[in-house]
Amino acid sequence: MIVFADTSALGSAYLGDEADGSWIADTIFEGQDPVVVCELVDVELASLLARAQRDGRIDAAGVSERLDAYADHTADDGPIGVVPLAKDTLAQARAFVLQTPVRTLDAIHLAAARLLADATADTVVLLTRDVRQASAATSLGFRLHEAPSD
Numbered sequence: 001m002i003v004f005a006d007t008s009a010l011g012s013a014y015l016g017d018e019a020d021g022s023w024i025a026d027t028i029f030e031g032q033d034p035v036v037v038c039e040l041v042d043v044e045l046a047s048l049l050a051r052a053q054r055d056g057r058i059d060a061a062g063v064s065e066r067l068d069a070y071a072d073h074t075a076d077d078g079p080i081g082v083v084p085l086a087k088d089t090l091a092q093a094r095a096f097v098l099q100t101p102v103r104t105l106d107a108i109h110l111a112a113a114r115l116l117a118d119a120t121a122d123t124v125v126l127l128t129r130d131v132r133q134a135s136a137a138t139s140l141g142f143r144l145h146e147a148p149s150d
Contacts, residue, residue: 002122003027003035003145004113005080006106007044008129010037014045014066015052020129027127027145029079035127036081037074038089038112040105045070083112102136110137 005013005028012018013025028035049063058066073080083089085108092111096102102110110126110133117124125145126137134144 001033002116002120002124003031003033003127004083004109004116004124005035005037005127006109006130006133007037007041007048008133009127010041010045010070011048011052012129014049014070015057017057018129024127024129029073034081035079036083036116038083038109039085040108040112041082044105083116085112086115088115096136096140100136100139102133102140106130106133106136109133110140110142113137113142114140 005024009024010028012021013028015021016025027033046067049058049066052058053060053063072078074082089108089111092114093104093107096107096110097104113124113126123143125143126134127145128134128137138144
């Protein structure tokens with residue numbers, strides 16, 4: 001199984017101040033399954049962290065620390081793989097926005113996950129905190145990676 005994490009899941013892991021932050025961080029950084037993200041996360045995570053700073057959740061040093069950690073985690077020897085954006089990704093995302101009420105950037109994440117799933121024999125599951133994206137993903141046939149039941 002491959003876990004495809006979106007920006008909402010990474011934000012929870014890097015900020016650590018949400019109820020599911022530690023479960024998501026454990027899945028991403030300590031889990032037994034490989035974790036991948038779409039290259040789009042490079043920009044979206046910076047935006048999410050900048051918003052967290054504006055909201056007073058972290059300071060400027062916290063933004064820098066988390067972006068440095070993300071760079072380390074997505075380096076060649078890091079625990080997070082990165083799926084590059086390609087022309088095929090955008091074509092698949094276009095098809096998704098015509099099939100379901102998914103938002104543009106969410107469609108790009110889902111398209112990258114679909115292309116990854118098509119290229120591997122492994123099952124690709126989506127890790128997201130975004131309810132609308134999860135709904136679109138399931139309508140498109142994706143499995144969700146969910147927290148274990150207590």
